[in-house]
Amino acid sequence: MSELTPEQVKHHIKTYVLVFVALAFLTIVTVAISYLDLGVVGGVVLALIVASIKGSLVACYFMHLIDEKVTIYWTLIATVVAFLILIFVPLSTMLAQAKI
Amino acid sequence: MSAEQHKQSFLTKYIFSTDHKVIGLQYGITSLVWLLFGFALMMIMRYQLAYPESPIPFVGSIIGDGGILPSEMYNSLGAMHGTIMIFLGVVPLAFGAFGNYFVPLQIGAIDMAFPKLNAASYWMYFIGSVIMAVGFFVPGGAANSGWTSYPPLADIATTGQTVWLFGMVMLITSSLLGSVNILVTVIQLRTEGMTWMKLPIFVWTQFITAFLLLLAFPPLEAAGVLQLMDRLAGTSFFMPSGLVVSGEVLTNAGGGSPLLWQHLFWFLAHPEVYVLILPAFGIITEIIANNTRKPIWGYKALVYAMVFLGFMSFIVWAHHMYITGMGTSIGAFFQTTTMIISIPSVVILTALLLSLWGGSIRFNTPMLFALGFIPMFGIGGLTGLPLGLAAADIHLHDTYYVIGHFHYVVAPGTIFALFAGIYYWFPKMTGKRTNETLGKLHFFFSMIFMNGVFMPMFVQGLAGVSRRLWDGGETYAHAADVLYLNEVMSVSAWLLGLAQIFFIVNMIISLFGKKTGEKNPWNATTLEWTDTTSPPLGHGNFEVVPSVYRGPYEYSVPDDEQDFTPQSKKV
Amino acid sequence: MDIPFTVKNRPDTGLYNGKLGVWLFLASEVMLFGGLFSAYIFLRTGVEQWPTGSEYLDIPLATLNTLFLITSSVTMVMSWASLKLNDFKKFKIYSGVTLLLALAFLVVKYFEYTHKFHVGYLPSTNNFLGIYFTMTGLHVLHIIGGMICIFYFWIPGAKMWESDPERFTNRIEIVGLYWHFVDLVWIFLFPVLYLL
Numbered sequence: 001m002s003e004l005t006p007e008q009v010k011h012h013i014k015t016y017v018l019v020f021v022a023l024a025f026l027t028i029v030t031v032a033i034s035y036l037d038l039g040v041v042g043g044v045v046l047a048l049i050v051a052s053i054k055g056s057l058v059a060c061y062f063m064h065l066i067d068e069k070v071t072i073y074w075t076l077i078a079t080v081v082a083f084l085i086l087i088f089v090p091l092s093t094m095l096a097q098a099k100i
Numbered sequence: 101m102s103a104e105q106h107k108q109s110f111l112t113k114y115i116f117s118t119d120h121k122v123i124g125l126q127y128g129i130t131s132l133v134w135l136l137f138g139f140a141l142m143m144i145m146r147y148q149l150a151y152p153e154s155p156i157p158f159v160g161s162i163i164g165d166g167g168i169l170p171s172e173m174y175n176s177l178g179a180m181h182g183t184i185m186i187f188l189g190v191v192p193l194a195f196g197a198f199g200n201y202f203v204p205l206q207i208g209a210i211d212m213a214f215p216k217l218n219a220a221s222y223w224m225y226f227i228g229s230v231i232m233a234v235g236f237f238v239p240g241g242a243a244n245s246g247w248t249s250y251p252p253l254a255d256i257a258t259t260g261q262t263v264w265l266f267g268m269v270m271l272i273t274s275s276l277l278g279s280v281n282i283l284v285t286v287i288q289l290r291t292e293g294m295t296w297m298k299l300p301i302f303v304w305t306q307f308i309t310a311f312l313l314l315l316a317f318p319p320l321e322a323a324g325v326l327q328l329m330d331r332l333a334g335t336s337f338f339m340p341s342g343l344v345v346s347g348e349v350l351t352n353a354g355g356g357s358p359l360l361w362q363h364l365f366w367f368l369a370h371p372e373v374y375v376l377i378l379p380a381f382g383i384i385t386e387i388i389a390n391n392t393r394k395p396i397w398g399y400k401a402l403v404y405a406m407v408f409l410g411f412m413s414f415i416v417w418a419h420h421m422y423i424t425g426m427g428t429s430i431g432a433f434f435q436t437t438t439m440i441i442s443i444p445s446v447v448i449l450t451a452l453l454l455s456l457w458g459g460s461i462r463f464n465t466p467m468l469f470a471l472g473f474i475p476m477f478g479i480g481g482l483t484g485l486p487l488g489l490a491a492a493d494i495h496l497h498d499t500y501y502v503i504g505h506f507h508y509v510v511a512p513g514t515i516f517a518l519f520a521g522i523y524y525w526f527p528k529m530t531g532k533r534t535n536e537t538l539g540k541l542h543f544f545f546s547m548i549f550m551n552g553v554f555m556p557m558f559v560q561g562l563a564g565v566s567r568r569l570w571d572g573g574e575t576y577a578h579a580a581d582v583l584y585l586n587e588v589m590s591v592s593a594w595l596l597g598l599a600q601i602f603f604i605v606n607m608i609i610s611l612f613g614k615k616t617g618e619k620n621p622w623n624a625t626t627l628e629w630t631d632t633t634s635p636p637l638g639h640g641n642f643e644v645v646p647s648v649y650r651g652p653y654e655y656s657v658p659d660d661e662q663d664f665t666p667q668s669k670k671v
Numbered sequence: 672m673d674i675p676f677t678v679k680n681r682p683d684t685g686l687y688n689g690k691l692g693v694w695l696f697l698a699s700e701v702m703l704f705g706g707l708f709s710a711y712i713f714l715r716t717g718v719e720q721w722p723t724g725s726e727y728l729d730i731p732l733a734t735l736n737t738l739f740l741i742t743s744s745v746t747m748v749m750s751w752a753s754l755k756l757n758d759f760k761k762f763k764i765y766s767g768v769t770l771l772l773a774l775a776f777l778v779v780k781y782f783e784y785t786h787k788f789h790v791g792y793l794p795s796t797n798n799f800l801g802i803y804f805t806m807t808g809l810h811v812l813h814i815i816g817g818m819i820c821i822f823y824f825w826i827p828g829a830k831m832w833e834s835d836p837e838r839f840t841n842r843i844e845i846v847g848l849y850w851h852f853v854d855l856v857w858i859f860l861f862p863v864l865y866l867l
Contacts, residue, residue, distance in 0.1 A: 004755055006755075006756055009752050009755045009756055010756075012752060013749065013752050016745055016748050016749060016752070017745070019745075020741065020742070020745040023741045024738060024741060027734060027737050027738060027741065027861075028734075030861075030862055030866065031730060031734050031866065033866075034725075034730070034862070034865075034866035034867075040867075043866075043867060044867055047862040047863075047866050047867055048862070050862070051858055051859050051861075051862050051863075054858045055855050055858050055859060058744060058851050058854055058855045058858065059851070059855060062744055062745075062747075062748045062847070062851040062854075063847075063848055063851045063852070069684060069685040069686055071287060071684045071685075071686060071691065072686070072691070072694050075694055075695060075698055076694070076698065078311065078315065078698075079315060079698040079701050079702065080701075081414075082315045082316075082414055082702060082705075083701055083702060083705045085414055085415055086319055086367060086702065086705045086706065086709050087705060087708060087709045087712065089363075089415070089418070090359075090360070090363040090364075090709055090712075090713050091709070091712055091713060091716060092430060093359070093363070093418065093421075093426040093427060093430045094357075094359075094713055094716050094717055095716065096426060096427025096429055096430050097425065097426055097427055098716070098717075209674075210672050210674060211674055213674065213688045213692065214688070214692060215674070276696075276699055279695075279699075280692050280695045280696055280699075281692075283691075283695050284688050284691050284692045284695065287684060287691060288675075288676050288681050288684065288686070288687075288688050288691060289674070289675065289676070289688075314695060314698060314699050314702075315698065315699065315702050316702075317699070317702075318699045318700070318702035318703035318705070318706060319702055319703070319705065319706030319709070320706075321703055321706070322703050322704075322705075322706025322707045322710065323706060323710075325707075325805060325809065326707075326710060326805060329794060329801060329804075329805050333793075333794040333795060333801070333804070334793070334794065334795030335794045335795055335798065335801030335802075335804075335805070336795075336797075336798055336801065337710065337714065337798060337801060337802070352795070353795060353796060353797045353798065353801075355714070355717075355718045355797065355798045356714065356798055357713065357714065357717050359713075360710055360713050360714065360717075363709075363713070364706055364709070364710065367706075639672070640672040645672075
C-alpha cells in the first residue's frame with residue numbers, strides 16, 4: 001500500500017466514509033432484528049450474517065484486505081481453516097454426544 | 101561496526117542482547133538446565149516406583165516425611181516433569197535455541213526480522229520458567245493435576261495450579277513472539293537466490309513448526325484464561341453441575357464441561373507433538389545429508405510431507421479423547437485422520453532411510469545420534485498406531501503403554517536429535533571441537549539405557565498397569581507379573597542419568613579446549629558453514645552477505661573437485 | 672548493517688517486515704478469540720437453558736459502544752490516510768479523536784461492569800455471565816493495549832515523522848490493523864453476547 005498517489009488516497013477516504021455509514025446502518029439493523037421474535041435458530045443465523053458482513057467490510061476496506069498480497073492471503077486462509085476446525089469439531093462432538 | 105561492539109557492556113552483549121545468536125545460546129543453556137532438572141524429578145519418582153515407600157537417597161531430606169515421597173508430591177513431580185520437559189525443555193531447545201541460532205544463518209540473513217521482540221521472547225520464557233519454579237514453594241506444592249491439567253481436578257487443585265497457569269500464559273506469549281519472528285524472518289529475509297525449494301530442510305521444519313505454534317497455542321491460552329477464571333473468579337466453565345468433592349456437593353453454578361478443556365488443550369497439544377518432532381527431523385536431515393556425503397533422498401517429498409503433516413496435525417487431536425464418550429462417528433473421523441497422518445511420517449522416515457543407501461557414511465558422534473534417532477522414532481511412531489484406533493485404545497488408554505509410546509517419540513527420538521544437533525553445530529557456535537570418544541560413550545550408553553527405561557513400559561502397559569499409580573502397581577492385581585520391571589526401568593533411568601555426565605564433561609572440556617577456528621569442519625554445503633567464521637561475527641553474521649545459486653545438499657557433485665558444493669558457489 | 676525490508680517492501684512478497692508480522696500476530700489473535708468463541712458455543716449447546724443477553728445486559732449501552740468503536744476505526748484509518756497525504760496536523764486530530772472514542776468505550780464499559788457487580792451479577796453467577804466477563808474483559812485488555820500504542824505514536828513517538836516519515840506511516844498502518852481487528856472482534860462479540 002505504500003505506493004499510493006494522493007488521488008488514490010482521497011478516493012480511499014470516500015470509501016471509508018461509505019463503509020462507516022454502512023457499518024452504522026447494519027448495527028442498527030442487527031439491534032432491530034434482535035427485537036423481532038425469530039426463534040433461536042433464525043435469530044442466530046441472521047445476527048451472524050449481519051456480523052459477518054460488517055466484519056468483512058472492516059477487514060476488506062479498513063484493513064485493505066481487498067487488495068493485499070498473496071503471502072497474507074495464504075496466511076489468513078490457513079488461519080481461517082484452523083479457526084473453522086476449532087469452532088466446529090468440538091461442537092460436532094457435543095452434538096454427537098447429545099444424540100446418544 | 102567494531103567500534104559499536106566495543107562500546108557494548110557485558111550486560112548488553114551477553115544478557116540483554118538482541119543478537120539472534122546470543123539469544124539462541126541463552127535459550128539453549130536455560131532449556132538444557134531445565135531438561136536436567138525435569139529429568140531429576142523423574143529419577144526421584146522412579147525411586148518411589150521401584151522401592152515404594154522407602155526413604156529416597158540424596159534428596160530424601162529435602163522431601164521430608166522421613167525421606168519418603170508423599171503421594172501428593174509424587175503427583176506434583178509427575179505434572180511438573182511433563183510440563184518442564186515439554187514447555188521448558190524440548191520446545192525452547194528445539195525451536196528457541198536451534199531455530200534462533202541457525203535459521204538466520206542458513207537463509208543468509210544478518211539477524212532475525214525483529215531482534216527486540218526476539219529478546220522479549222526469551223525473557224518471557226525466562227520469567228515463565230521462574231514462575232513455574234515458584235510453584236514448588238507455594239502451599240500444597242507445584243501443580244499436581246498432570247501436565248494436561250484436566251478439570252475438574254485442576255479446578256479444585258491447590259494453589260500450585262494457579263501458578264502453573266500464569267507460567268503457561270507467559271510461555272505461550274513467548275512462543276507466540278518467537279514464532280512470528282521465525283515466520284517473518286523466513287518469508288522476508290531469505291538472501292538473494294534462496295528460493296523456497298532451495299531452503300535447507302531444517303529451515304522448512306522450523307517454518308512449519310512456527311506456523312503450528314502460531315495457530316495452535318492461542319486456544320490453550322484461551323483455555324488457560326478460562327481455567328484461571330474458574331479458579332479465581334468462581335466461574336464453572338469446566339465444572340459440571342452437582343459435582344461432589346469429598347462427600348460434599350460444590351456450590352458452583354455448574355453447567356460447564358470438562359470436555360471443553362480437553363478439546364482446547366489437545367487442540368494445542370497434538371500439534372505440539374509435531375512441534376517437538378519437526379525440528380528433530382530438520383536436524384537429522386542436515387546431519388544425514390552431511391555424513392552420507394550425498395544429496396538427501398526426496399527433498400520435495402520431504403517438504404510436502406512436512407507441510408501435510410503440519411496441516412493434518414490440526415485434525416487429529418480427539419484421538420486423545422476416545423474414552424470420553426464423544427460419539428462413535430466422531431471417533432471414526434479421528435481414527436481416519438490419525439491413520440492418514442502416519443503416512444507423511446512414514447514418507448519422512450523412508451526418505452531419511454533411503455538417504456543412507458549407498459552413502460559412504462562417516463560414523464561421528466552427531467551421525468550416531470542421527471542413526472539412533474531413526475529406529476527409536478520408528479518404534480515411537482509404530483506403537484502409536486494401536487493408540488490411534490479406538491478399539492485398542494480403550495484397553496491401552498492411561499496405561500504405561502502410552503507413556504512408553506510418547507517417550508519413544510520424544511526422549512530417544514527428539515532428544516537424541518537435539519544431542520545430534522548440539523554435537524553437529526558445536527564447532528560453529530564455539531569454534532572448538534567436541535571430544536569424539538566422550539561423545540560416542542554418551543551415545544552408546546544413552547541408547548542402551550533409554551531402551552532400558554522405555555521398552556519395559558510397553559510390557560507393563562499391555563498388562564494393564566495404570567500410569568497413575570504412586571506405588572508402581574504394588575497393590576494392583578494386574579501388575580503382579582510385571583512388577584519386577586519397575587526396578588529394571590528405575591535402574592536404567594539412573595544409569596541414563598549417569599551417562600549424561602559424559603555429555604556434561606564433554607561440553608565443559610570442549611569449551612575450555614583450544615580454538616581450531618575451522619570454518620567448515622564437516623565439509624558441509626549450507627550457508628552457516630561455508631560463508632561465516634566459527635563462531636559467526638557478532639552483529640551481521642557475514643562479512644559479505646552471500647547469494648545462493650544451488651540446492652542445499654549438493655554433495656559429491658560429479659564435476660566438482662571437492663565432494664561438497666556450497667550453496668553460495670556460482671554455477 | 673541494517674535488517675532489510677523494515678521500511679521498504681521486499682520485491683517478491685510486496686510487504687515490509689512489520690506488516691507481515693502484525694498480520695501473523697492477528698492470525699494468532701483470531702485463534703485466541705476463536706478458542707473463546709468455541710468455548711461459548713460448546714457451553715451453550717451443552718446445557719438446556721441458556722439466558723438471552725437482554726436478561727442481564729444493557730443493549731442500548733452496547734449499541735452506543737459499538738458505534739464508538741466503529742467510529743474510532745474510521746478515525747484510525749483517516750489518521751493513516753492523512754499521513755499518506757502529508758497532513759501531519761490532521762493525523763494528530765484523528766489520532767486524538769480515536770483515543771477519545773476508545774476512552775468513551777471504556778467509560779461505558781466501566782458503567783456496565785459496575786452496574787452488574789452492584790446488582791449481584793458476577794462471573795460466578797452462571798456460565799453466561801462468566802463467558803461474558805471473560806470475553807469482554809479480554810477485549811477490554813486489547814482496547815487498552817491498542818490505546819497505549821496509539822497514544823505512543825500520538826505524542827512521544829510522533830518525532831519519527833520528522834526523521835523517517837515513511838517508517839512512521841508504516842507504524843500507524845500497523846497500529847491501525849491491530850485496532851481494526853479489535854473493532855472486528857467487538858462486531859462479533861456484540862451480537863453473540865448481547866443479542867442472541
